[in-house]
Amino acid sequence: MITRRHVLASALAAPAILRFGPAHAATTLKISHQFPGGTIDKGDFRDRLTRKFAEEISKRSGGELVGEVYPNSSLIKTTAQFSALRKGALDLSLYPMPYAGGEVPETNIGLMPGLVSTYDQGLRWKTQPIGKALTDFLADKGIVLISWVWQAGGVASRTRPLVAPEDAKGLKVRGGSREMDMVLQTAGAAVLSVPSNEIYAAMQTGACDAGITSSTSLISFRLEEVAKHLTSGAGASYWFMLEPLMMSKAIFDKLPKNQQDIIMAVGSELEAFGRKGAQDDDIEVAKVYEKAGAKVATLDAATVGKWRDIARDTAWKDYAGKTATCANLLKLASDVAA
Incomplete structure (x- = not known):
């Protein structure tokens, strides 16, 4: 017996079949x-x-x-x-x-x-x-x-630890963005612009002394194999x-x-x-690096504040000056409390 419900269902299904071919x-x-x-x-x-x-x-x-x-x-x-x-x-x-x-x-x-x-x-x-x-x-x-x-991110370093801005002087560092690079350069580092899946090779060849990237990438790309120091972002970080x-x-x-x-x-x-x-992974990364023999350091609020102060005077200002949209995005993001 064909009911009104069957007729309605067929009518509703028909356009879909006509538009997209077979239902499957x-x-x-x-x-x-x-x-x-x-x-x-x-x-x-x-x-x-x-x-x-x-x-x-x-x-x-x-x-x-x-x-x-x-x-x-x-x-x-x-x-x-x-x-x-x-x-x-x-x-x-x-x-x-x-x-x-x-x-x-x-x-x-x-x-x-x-x-x-x-x-x-x-x-x-x-x-x-x-x-x-x-x-x-x-x-x-x-x-x-x-x-x-x-x-959150941390730092894998093959030569010496990179914790505070003053540690950056003379190092070749991968930062992860133009703005992070500006901060590093202000702190005295040379910068290298490569995606995270290329940090290992750069550190292995000596083209890069330290790579800043997410905790997950610090693990997934096995950077503990080419690093002697880790700065963990588990407790606090200037890199998100x-x-x-x-x-x-x-x-x-x-x-x-x-x-x-x-x-x-x-x-x-x-x-x-x-x-x-x-x-x-913020927690796991320290275990992975300690097991590989690397020394692990952590960030505190005061050290994060030092990085932020440099960023405000350099990267933030530069970004806000790029376009009206940049300025608006930075203002709106700054309005979101920690």
Whole structure:
């Protein structure tokens, strides 16, 4: 017996079948990142986050969405991923935001030394005016922010410890962003601009004396093999990087509303996983380096304050002077209390 409900259901289903072909036809989303690959349960938490994301969007969409993860920059070179997202040539990437600073200077707000000093502060950006301003700006540049992921950082050094600004003099240091480089140069260091997956080779050859990067990268890229000293960011840090899961707006906008909603919901729910992964690695990194024979130092509030003072007078001023958007983003971010 054909009921009114059956007729309505058929009518509702028909446009979807006409538009997207068979109901079982899946949309495959390629997810790229620069970090070592693992499994959904083991390895770099950033790789695991992308695998959890892929699994969950498939489950919630009934298989209409499929995520394929490409670790180790195996699909697209590290620094090219942001541009590929903007053009619609890549679907998603878990990407260190300031890596895009050469193309879009405003993104350097994602690693402004001394601006963010706790995970709570960084994650509050999402619900504060800075969050709306940043997401609106990125959307205008062709990027949708899916998961907010913050990471504290530390320093692996092969010669001597780099804790306070005065320790930087004469060292060749990888900072991670243009603004961090400015701070290091003011402190007397020479700087090296390479993505985190190239720090090991730079330290191994002597091109780099010390690398500042996230706790997770300090572990995943095995920098303990080429370092004799670690400065941990577990207790306090002047280096917090925004490393979100981002999606091409051109690709996102083509999806039906229900699939967009699934992607945004899953992305938001994974933020707690991202925070825990980052904080767990802040603790784990000291154990890894101690086991390898490195000496571990920690930062205190006074030392972080020294770095922040330099940053305010150099990097912050320089960034704010770049564009009106930069000035506004810095002001809004500064309004978020630690």
